[in-house]
Amino acid sequence: xxxxVLEAMLPYLKELYGNASSMHTFGGQLGPHLRAARRKVAExxxxxxxxxxxxxxxxxxxxxxxxxxxxxxxQKKHIITTRVxxxxxxxxxxxxxxxxxxxxxxxxxxxxxxxxxxxxKALDDETAIVSIMFANxxxxxxxxxxxLGAVLKERGxxxxxxxxxxxxxxPLDMKTLPVDMLSLSGHKLHAxxxxxxxxxxxxxxxxxxxxxxxxxxxxxxxxxNVASIIGLGEACKxxxxxxxxxxxxxxxxxxxxxxxxxxxxxxxxxxxxxxxxLPNTTNISFEYVEGEAILLRLDExxxxxxxxxxxxxxxxxxxxxxxxxxxxxxxxHGSIRFSxxxxxxxxEIDKVIEVLPPIIKELRMLSPYGREKK
Ligand code: PLP
Numbered sequence: 001x002x003x004x005v006l007e008a009m010l011p012y013l014k015e016l017y018g019n020a021s022s023m024h025t026f027g028g029q030l031g032p033h034l035r036a037a038r039r040k041v042a043e044x045x046x047x048x049x050x051x052x053x054x055x056x057x058x059x060x061x062x063x064x065x066x067x068x069x070x071x072x073x074x075q076k077k078h079i080i081t082t083r084v085x086x087x088x089x090x091x092x093x094x095x096x097x098x099x100x101x102x103x104x105x106x107x108x109x110x111x112x113x114x115x116x117x118x119x120x121k122a123l124d125d126e127t128a129i130v131s132i133m134f135a136n137x138x139x140x141x142x143x144x145x146x147x148l149g150a151v152l153k154e155r156g157x158x159x160x161x162x163x164x165x166x167x168x169x170x171p172l173d174m175k176t177l178p179v180d181m182l183s184l185s186g187h188k189l190h191a192x193x194x195x196x197x198x199x200x201x202x203x204x205x206x207x208x209x210x211x212x213x214x215x216x217x218x219x220x221x222x223x224x225n226v227a228s229i230i231g232l233g234e235a236c237k238x239x240x241x242x243x244x245x246x247x248x249x250x251x252x253x254x255x256x257x258x259x260x261x262x263x264x265x266x267x268x269x270x271x272x273x274x275x276x277x278l279p280n281t282t283n284i285s286f287e288y289v290e291g292e293a294i295l296l297r298l299d300e301x302x303x304x305x306x307x308x309x310x311x312x313x314x315x316x317x318x319x320x321x322x323x324x325x326x327x328x329x330x331x332x333h334g335s336i337r338f339s340x341x342x343x344x345x346x347x348e349i350d351k352v353i354e355v356l357p358p359i360i361k362e363l364r365m366l367s368p369y370g371r372e373k374k
Pocket of ligand 1: 059136162164
C-alpha cells in the first residue's frame with residue numbers, strides 16, 4: 001500500500017468506524033467521505049461518480065459485469081471472451097458454459113495478440129456480452145479495446161473490459177473508450193487488497209450480482225467497506241497525479257531488467273508483444289529449467305517473482321495464457337513473471353541482474369535437457 005493510502009484509511013478504522021448506511025449521525029457523517037472517494041475513482045478514468053460501484057475485488061467486478069449482461073438479455077445465450085483472460089473471467093465463463101451458455105474463447109497469436117478475424121467471426125445475434133481484458137496479467141500485452149469497442153457499439157452488443165492490470169498504469173478515458181463496463185481492483189494500484197470497483201456507463205442496463213440491502217443505490221448489496229473504499233480513492237488520486245511519471249520510470253526499470261537478462265542468459269526469451277504492453281510487467285522464459293526452481297532460488301535472496309498468474313502458481317499447471325500463445329514445452333515450464341511498481345528501485349533491479357544468470361546456469365546443469373544443450 002502507498003503510505004498516503006494507509007494514512008488516509010486509519011481514521012476510518014479508529015474514530016470513524018460507523019456504518020455508512022445507518023440513520024444515526026455517527027454513521028451518516030461518512031456519506032460525504034464515501035462520495036469524495038467515489039469521485040476520485042471516477043476522475044482517474046474520466047468517468048462520472050455515479051458510474052462507479054464499489055465491490056470487494058476485481059474478481060467480483062468481473063463476475064458481476066458478465067452476469068449482469070446475461071440477466072438483462074435473458075434471450076441471448078452467447079458470451080465471447082479470450083483464451084488468455086484472468087481466471088476471474090476465464091473460469092467464470094467455463095462455469096457458465098457448464099450451465100448451458102455458449103462461450104467463444106478467442107485465440108491469440110504467439111505474441112499474445114488477439115485474433116481480430118476470430119473476433120469478427122464470433123459475433124452473432126445471440127451474443128449477450130463480450131468480455132475482453134484491457135491488458136494481460138501474465139504478459140502485460142494490451143488488447144485493441146478502442147477498435148473492438150467501436151465495432152460492438154455499432155452492433156449494440158454489451159462490452160466489458162477487465163482493466164485490473166491497466167488502471168493506474170496507463171491513462172484511461174471513459175469519455176472516449178467505447179466500453180460499457182470496466183473492472184478495477186485496489187491492490188493493483190497500491191490500495192488494500194479486498195476492494196475493487198466496477199464502472200457501469202450511464203444508461204447501461206444493469207442487474208446486481210450481490211443481492212440484499214440498498215447500498216450502492218441497489219446495485220451492490222453489503223455494508224460498505226469504508227476504510228478500504230477511502231484507501232482506493234486515495235490510491236486513485238495518487239495514480240492520477242503520477243501515471244505519466246510512473247509509466248516512464250517503470251518502463252526504464254523493466255527494460256533494464258529485461259535487456260540484461262536476455263543478454264546474460266542463453267536460451268531466454270520474452271513472452272508477449274514487446275511493442276504494446278504495460279510498462280511494469282515482463283514475462284521471460286528460460287528454456288530447459290523449471291520455473292518453480294527459479295522462484296525458490298530467487299526467494300532465498302528476498303526476490304519475489306511468480307510463475308504463471310499468482311492464482312495458478314501452486315497448481316503446477318502450466319499457465320493457460322502461455323499455452324494459448326503456443327509457447328513451446330521446454331520454455332513453458334521455465335517462465336517467470338516480474339511485476340514492478342513505483343516502489344522498486346534500480347538497486348533491486350541490479351540485484352536480480354546479478355543473481356539470476358548464475359541461478360539459471362546452475363539449474364540447467366541439473367536438467368537433462370539443459371546438459372544436453374551445453
Ligand atoms: N483480473 C486481472 C487481470 C487480475 O490481474 C486480477 C488479479 O490479479 C484480477 C482480475 C482479480 O482481482 P482480485 O484479486 O482483486 O479479485
